[in-house]
Every structure is written in structure tokens, then in C-alpha cells.
Amino acid sequence: MAVIRRRKQPEDEVQQHPDPNPDEDDDKEEKASKKSGKKNKSKNYSCLDNCCWFVGCVCSVWWLLLFLYNAMPASFPQFVTEAITGPMPDPPGVKCLKEGLKVKHPVVFVPGIVTGGLELWEGHQCMDGLFRKRLWGGTFGEVYKRPSCWVQHMSLDNKTGMDPPGIRVRPVSGLVAADYFAPGYFVWAVLIANLARVGYEEKNMYMAAYDWRLAFQNTEVRDQSLSRIKSNIELMVSTNGGNKAVVIPHSMGVIYFLHFMKWVEAPAPMGGGGGPDWCAKHIKAVINIGGPFLGVPKAVAGLFSAEAKDIASARALAPGVLDSDLFQIQTLQHIMRMSRTWDSTMSMIPKGGDTIWGGLDWSPEEGYCPSKRKPGKNDTEISTQNESTSQECEATRANYGRIVSFGRDVADAPSSEIERIEFRGAVKGHNVANNTCRDVWTEYHDMGFGGIKAVAEYKVYTAGEIVDMLEFVAPKMMERGSAHFSYGVAENLDDPKYGHYKYWSNPLETKLPNAPDMEIYSMYGVGIPTERAYIYKLTPAAECYIPFQIDTSAKDQNKDCCLKDGVYTVDGDETVPALSAGYMCAKGWRGKTRFNPSGIKTYVREYDHNPPSNFLEGRGTLSGAHVDIMGNFQLIEDVIRVAAGATGEEVGGDQVYTGIFDWSEKIKLKL
């Protein structure tokens, strides 16, 4: 309505223009009076008239433009881009085709968390008419139309971690499951398009879609997803003349596929019963893209206070709802309640404890700052770069090991000066929440003031203590989580307890399969500040709210800041720190180690982030960001080469920009 009203005004003005002119003529006053009567009528008429006229004009212009747009040759935008930025490089698919590369190995994509589409198969009444429509992925239209219904359907049962009664939301299958996350926002589409140039098609590309909300083993229990992947890989290998598959997991798909490799060789009731040489027979290479092998600190912030700063988490999807001041915190709580029912989020809690992530006073990355590299400086030598950045950062030594600190001063203080009060075993106060909050289920309400205080007074949490802290804060959630995931480091890998599926997705508690010809790649972007540690504060009004919040006032003055908005950052791909993505391939699995008894070859390939130089390039062809790297030409070319039969050495072996090997040396892990 507002729009219509506004539009009336200009028309009145237009109408008034002709009025003064006849009034100046003195001879025809009668006519004027008559005219004015007429005018009044015509005024009313013209008012509406003009209103419609305006709309009509806008519409016709719009149609004309639409027509022109449609009549335009399809290559026109590309032509414009080329005219402005100069000729584009050949896309990697075309380049490889010209070199004569051909389809050899079938390719399997394993999508990560949140990128896979989910559709409705059975729902409550409020979801009528949405049968087999996407609830997740696609346009997200329903989030805005009926948010509470949507939250209800996207949540899982908080006891079992499976479907709530009467609701069945299932993963979309096929390549469409994760080619685009939202219209125009590609995930796998660019890679698929380039592989297709070389000759790939659906018979030798397979999207291993699974319900990313479930714990990994539950995807098998409910949907038989793991069996499905096994059967499809077997089919593709046998129909492609026995050429082994190249598996390309992304993000959480990396640890999902780690789980799969253990599952498929484990005996039948718990595993897939494929026999101890299944991987050796069916897999040529695993090309991990941006894999959080050792977890991501971001997951901690997400679980602790629903504050991950990233599209990869539920929050970013609902900005309209979130940004309304009135409901802000309430919305966050709803999202928290929803995402806490997703067991899979717990697969990404940092693993390996203090050994990997650093203790109170040390961390593998210290003395290194995520420098802002200038774009187009690909040929800079690695060593010089490292030196320069480390010099800059020597002054500010961030204690990355303290993943969560309460207050800026605590984060900077030497460990001896911090007074910590043990929180484990602290008595939780009775429920502070009054009745109005009852319907929003987060476990903070069961914790009470006493519990919240106790958590804040421990002051600093390292990776080892994070799990205990989460167990204190959200016991029900962690009960489900610890049944499906484990976050430790194995002392003795031959301990029979490691036959349980909860260890399968933790690279520090499993052995790689016995497949000496297999190759494992770790490909990830670097050059973007990535969340590594947080400074928290208590929220003042702690009644209906989430009691903890990132202290966004904590900042560094330094330009090359490591601390910004209460978050300490290191080098990485914006979501996964380079350490987590690279360590296993750089050291943990390098050569014959106890984690890699058959000596599978590993390669670390980093891709330096170059932001797109202008908006015409979209998300860029040299990006290193967590999702955008899927459109990185260099990475795509590497993938195509491997799929066409190249080995890791032929592709170029290691390619490193960060100090990943230095950091790995600092980690004292028995190998």
C-alpha cells in the first residue's frame, strides 16, 4: 500500500501544471469555471489514470528490457567481460581437452555440511503442498514464508538424533543435490561443467548425497547412504572397465568419507563387509578439498553460542529474520535449538586436544599471522613470504591455544597469572528461565546462574577442555555426540575399542586402509583470516537469552590484525585453519606412520587466495575461500588431471604457501 500512496503525489504535481495557464486569461472566466468542474472530474480520473500509466510504463520498459535480454546472444556477457578485463584464460576443462586428456577414472563427489539439498517427504499440516520440494538449498522461500514451521521440520529429534515423529526430510539425490546451493551460488557446478568438457557425464560422475544433519553412522541406519555409496562406486568401477574411482570430498564430506573408508572394510553388522582390500580395489585417489580433518574452532563457537560468522552455518541464511532487532536473540535461540539437534555439527569439534591445537602458552601457529597477500603475486617465493609475515607478527603473540577466553585481558595474560576456578562438578543452579522461554529449548535453561558463572570463571579453555566444557553446557547434546564421535588421540591404535564406529571419522584414532597404491590429497585455500580462538563475555540480560556472546569490542589496533571483533584469526580458507586441513597430509600420514601403516602417498596442495579483481568475475577463478575454491581454476585443473590418470607427482607434488610444515614439526605426536 505504501508504494501506491507514494506514487500518487507526483501525479498531482503534474496535474497542477496546466492549471495556472488558463487562469491568467481574463476573457473566459465562465469557461474557466466550467472547465474547473470538468477538471475536477478529469483530475480524479487522471490521478488513477496516471498511476496506472506509470505502472504501465514501468512494466513495458521492463518487458522491453527482458525481451532484449532474451534476444541477446548468450555469449554477450562474456564478450563484455572480455572487452573490459582482457581475454579470459581458457577454463581448465577446455585446456585439458586441448591437451588431449580423456575420461579415465570415475569420479565421486562427497558434499559437505549445509551444501546438500534436503527435501520434504512427510510433514505436518503447515507444510502442505511442499511434498518433494526443497526445504534446504534452492530458493529457501519457505524460510521466510513460515519460519517456525520450517524450523520445526528441519530439526531432528533431540533424543535420538533421527526423524521427529511424523516428519521425514530426506536428502536430494543426484548431481542436482549440491551443484548449486542457492540459485547462482555454485558449489560443485563449475567442477562438474569442467569435467564434462573432458567427456565426463552422469554415468561416471556420482554425487554421494547424504543427510548432513545426521551422525555419519545414522545416515546408514536410516537411509543406507553408506551402502548406496559403496554400491555406486562398485557399479562405476565395473562399468568403466575396472578403472578405480577418484573420490572428491569437500568440507565435512572429508571426514564423512574417512568414516566411509573404515565402514566399508569393517565386518557386516556394523560395517559394510567389503573386505580388507575394498579401498585398494576401488579407490585410486581421495582428493580432499578444504577438509576439517582435525575439526574447526568455528564449530565450537557455533555450538557454544550459535555465532559462527559464515555462510556455512544456519545463521547467515536467515538474515532478514535475524536482523530485526526485536527478535534477534530469540531467533538465534531457535537456530541454536535446531542446529543442536544436528549431530553432524559435533563431528567438527577440534580433535586431538592440546597436542594439536596448543595449550595455554603455546600453539603450533604462533609467530605467524595471516598476512594479506597482494593479488596476482603467485610467483613470490614461499620462504621470503614467511619471513616477512613472521617479522610483522613477532610483536603480537596471540595465544591461539586458548580457544575460548573470557575477557581480553585473560587472553593476553601469561598462564601463570590466570586464576581459574574448576567448573567441572560445579553445581548447576535451578532453572532461571521463566515460563515465557519454555518453548525455546536450549539447554542453558537447565544450567542456571550457578552453572553459567562457573563456566565464566574457569576463564580459559584449551582444545582439550572444550569437550568437557560443552559437556557441562549441553549434556544432552554431547551425550548423543559422544556416542557418534570421538575427539581424542589414540595411544594404541590396535586397541580393540577402536573397532567402534565412533572413532572412524577421527584421523587421530584410526588407521588408513591398507591400500598402498592409493593417494590422498589435501587441497585447501590459504590467505584468508580464519577463526582460531575467541574472546567471550557474559550477556548482561541472561534470562531468555544465550548467556555467552563473542566480545566484539576486543580488537587490535594493528593493521595486520590477528584479533578482530573478539576473534583471533590464523591463515586458512575462512572456515578451516590451514593446520586442520593440512596437518594429516603434511605429517600425520606422511610416509609410513602408525596412522598410515601401508604408506599411502599424501600430497599437500595449497591455493593462495586472490580475490576477484572486479565484480564481473563473480566469485573469482583464483579464490581460496572455503566454498569458492570449488571454482578455482588451478584446483579444477589438478582434479581433472588426476581423474584423467595422473599421479600426485605428475600433478606437481606438494604446493605450499603457509608454514604448514613448520607448524607440523612443532606438534609432538607419536607417529
Place this chain on the structure above:
Amino acid sequence: MALLRRRKRPDDDLPQTPDTPEEDEDKTFKLLKRGKKKRREKYSCIDNCCWLVGCICTSWWFLLFLYNTLPPSFPQYVTEKITGPLPDPPGVKCLKEGLKPKHPVVFVPGIVTGGLELWEGHECAEDLFRKRLWGGTFGDIYKRPSCWLQHMSLDNETGLDPPGIRVRPVSGLVAADYFAPGYFVWAVLIANLARVGYEEKNMYMAAYDWRLSFQNTEVRDQALSRIKSNIELMVETNGGQKAVIIPHSMGVLYFLHFMKWVEAPAPMGGGGGSDWCAKHIKAVMNIGGPLLGAPKALSGLFSAEAKDVAFARGIAPGVLDSDLFQLQTLQHIMRMSRTWDSTMSMIPKGGETIWGGLDWSPEEGYLPFQRKPANLTTSRCSHNDSDTKRCDTRRINYGRLISFGRHVAELHSSDIDRVEFRGAVKGKNHANSSCRDVWTEYHNMGICGIQAIAEYKSYTAGDLLDLLEFVAPKMMERGTAHYSHGLADNLDDPKYAHYKYWANPLETKLPKAPDMEIFSMYGVGIPTERAYVYRLTPAAECYIPFQIDNTAGDTDEHVCLKDGVYTVDGDETVPALSAGFMCAKGWRGKTRFNPSGIKTYVREYDHNPPSNFLEGRGTQSGAHVDIMGNFQLIEDVIRVAAGASGEQVGGDRVYTDIFKWSKRINLKL
């Protein structure tokens, strides 16, 4: 540009209005006023134009807004108000009865219903990577028809991809749930199965490229291996429950081919062993299957004139209806569809034994009776009596599938002068160079060849193959390498191990699976093409030389001949005889075609057109595709999927004389 110019004029008007006070004299003022008025009129003309557009737009937005705020159950509410409460959809009904998913379900779509998408193309289709060329909106047919034709055609020598073009079937349930937006194929069935508890892990759409010959889908895409692997996976992950297969239309033949393929040894077959079907398949529920072919395929191949949405013509009405290009368009379509080997799988099979000779046919003395809607209670025999009485007066020679001229169709066979066409000399190419680019084989035939065909006058099912081979030798060369349309004398002949016989139920044995059940479900009550009256096209130069003689029509109300087409009872595409004969007789009990005695059931669904437009395509339809939304059929499918046997579902259910017709067919069993 036109719009922009028009709009400038009103702008010019405005600045001129302040000028008027400068004039003192009345005359000039008046003159000016006139000019003004004229201008004003012009102004208001455009004004009104825009006004109209604006009105329409705003009201459209308003309605759209209302529509979007409407609760989704509103249309249903209105429908119920008008037509009375709707019956529960079968899924809900079965759920209330406590039925649960038991057997995994496999859908095998038919010809044209499966989506195809582009994986590699020429420049004109550059931005269409992984977009649908077939199915969906068909937007690109209108935008760039010749490019589309080029990409949809296959290579006319090999029947596989032309160089530089890869068009591939869409996979997953989306492949054939809707053919075009709002035009469901499998969607209703899927939705009802989902009500009972089915989901993607126990439903599988066996999508394949329906343009290829059946064996070539395996050669190029490994489609058969894919189906095998997926059925095995589903059976295994569903606790060993065997699968229920639901093929539709050509999918019926495709799955027949699959069952032979999967048990055949490895190089040519799938190497599943001789008990694969017994182990993995509980029931095959054929819906509207042209088991013995469909005469419509014939007219499609002969002159591209199938009268049906199920064929390419129907989807391009805009292009076809333009008078100027009509025949040219038909030729283009013919050229395209002739490269599709699969169309040849539906040429009538079994020759005169099945389809009747010059003077007899199994269906003669029976008219496609227009039943009044909702008289399902009419008992079968009384129904038939009235039918046959009315029809005894005129005996139609359905056996003459193609006759040249109306009088030939009605003459007694001894009165027809037939001049043998086989071996007739084909004239030299009479097509001038302007037609060169349109490749149909008629140009190689010449006028003599065309004459020879017309002078043979009438063709039975047995003569058909020879006719097509004469008319289109290249096409039939590919066709006969992949399909056979005969009748086996001795099924143990080792030659029948070749894959070209696998899709012909009269030349294969069913697999050894005594516990399996085969259903033949099809709609009846709609006149279905059975035989044609043809004529020569007068200007035979750049045109297709044959045409259905649509002047030949009966004046009788209960017409069997209309627009040059003789019709019988069926589902509008497949005659009941073709869909029902195998289950009614050919496979009934232990026969040589069914050595292990697989149980068969014939279930006919009487066509009831939707009573009003609110019902859409109806819930009691018997039409070839619309039957997929028939509540009765869906209920039967759900019951079988939930574990019922054929007897429990109700055994045979027949409205036509299918058993009587079957008796007239003298086939060694």
C-alpha cells in the same frame, strides 16, 4: 525503440505549456488550443495504452498476492464445495488400513516421458549445459528449433550420438515425475506411495535414454547395469524383500528386455545367473504396455502422423500449425524421430496371426463403445451384448492396417487387385536440390517406388515390415539389428539368444521365476487407432508422399472410422489387444512362452472422463498417460507393494472382450 520514441512526445508537451501565456491574441490562442487538444488526444491515446497495461499489471499483482496469501488447502476446499467431498487419495486410504512399505519399487518410464539433458553440444546450444532439452518447459524448441532438432537427433547410421553432441537422460525421480510443468506422469503415484512411507531409498526411477535401442542404452550409458545394481542394492538394504517393478508404456518392453538381459551370460547380457529374476523380483506391474506393438507407431514412422501427445508432433503445435511450414516441419520431425531406434520397438509384432489378415481380425464385431461415466456397476455380459448387436451390421477389416483409399479398406479381399511392390524398381531421385537438407528416405525412392507402394493397396501386419523396409531401408537396417517383430516357432532355437529378440514377448521365454507375478494394467473405453486409410499426397515433391486420408469418415454416431483412422477399444494409444493378450492368453498358465508358469493378471480400468474442469485430468481416467493418476490403479499398486498377491488385489478385472479376442488368435502355446 518504438516504445521509447512514443514516450518522448508527452515529455515535449509539458515544456510547451508554459509558452501559452505569452500569446495575447485570441485567435492564435484558439489555434494553439486546438493544437493542444490534438496533442492531448495523442497524449491520452498513449496514456490510455499505458493505463491499460498498468491496470492489468496491478490487478495481476493483486491477484498474485491474493493467491500467495491463500492457504494452500483453499483450491481443494472450493472443489469439495462444488463437487462434494473428494474420496481419500489411495495413499491415505491404504495408510488408514495400516499398509506399510514392504517391497522396494522400481519405475520404468516409457517413451517420451523421460527427461533428457544436454551434456555437450554445438555452439548454438552453448548455455544449455545440463539444462533439459526434453521434458520441463521445452522453451528451447521455440527459441531455436533447428538447433534443438539437431541436438535431439541421433546419428542415422549408428543410432548413437552424433559427433560433438551428448544428450543424456536425467536421473532420479525427477526424470519422469512431471513431463511438463503441471503435466504429471509418475508424480501422483510417487506421492501416494510416499503417504504409506516410501521414500527415495525404496523407490527408484530406472531412467534411460528412450531414443536409443534397448541394447544401446547399455552400450552407451550402462543403463541396464545401473538398473541391475540398483535393484540389487534396494533388495539388500530392504531386508531381502524383492522388488516390485512398474513399467509404463514402452518401459514394459524395455523391462522385458532387461529380464532377458540380466540372466544372459556376460558379454551380451548382465551375467546375473538364471535365477536373478526369481531372487529379485516379486511382481511386474505393466501399465499400458504395448506388448505386441501399437499401430500408432506405424503411422508415426510411415508419415509422421501420430495423433497424440505421446509423440513429438504434439509438443510443437505452434510450429506445426503454421500453414506455410507445415509439411516441412513434419519432415523435420520425421527425420528426427526416424533416428530414434526405440520407435521401432513398437511396430506391431506377431504379424497376421495376432493382428488379423485381409479378411479377419480378432476384434471384429466389436466397437469401441463410449461408456457413460460412472456406470461401473453395469455387469459385463449385458454390456457386451448391446455392443456386439450394434456392431454386427458392419464388419471392419481391422487386419488391413494400411489401405490406400476407403473403398479398398471395405472391399472383400478377392476383389482387391494388388500389385506386388517388393522388388519394384525405385525411380531415380526426383527431389530437387532444395529439399536436399531434409533427410528422409523418400527422396531415394522416387516416383516409381511410391507408385508401387500405393498399388499394393492394402497391408496387413505381416506385410508391414516389408513395406517399411521398402520405404526406409536405412532405418529398418538399424531397426532389424535391434528388434524382431516375428513369431517364434521353436523357442529353443539358439538364435533366440540374440538380444534383438528380447523385447518381443512372442520370441522369448519368460524367466524361470514361478513366484513372480505379471500384471497387465491398462485403460479401456477410449477409441484407439488400429488401422489407417491412406492416400497419396498430390504435390509429392518436397513433401512426405503419403498422408492419412482424413476425408474418410463414417457418418454413424458410433464411428469406427473417423478421419481416416479405424479405432478399437483401448487407452487412446495402445489397443487393448496389444496390452492384454499376453497376460490373458499368451502367458496364462504354463505355456511355451512362460515355461515356469508365472501367474498373470489382466486388470482393465474403464475410462471415466473428469466430470468438470476442477478435477484436472481426473482420478478415474483410462487414457494412456492419465491412467497414472487413476486412484483405483494406484491403490492396486500400493497393495502389491505392501505385500499383497494378485489374488488378494482382486485377480482379473475385465471390461472388454479381451478373452474372446484372445481365443480367436490361433497361436501355438
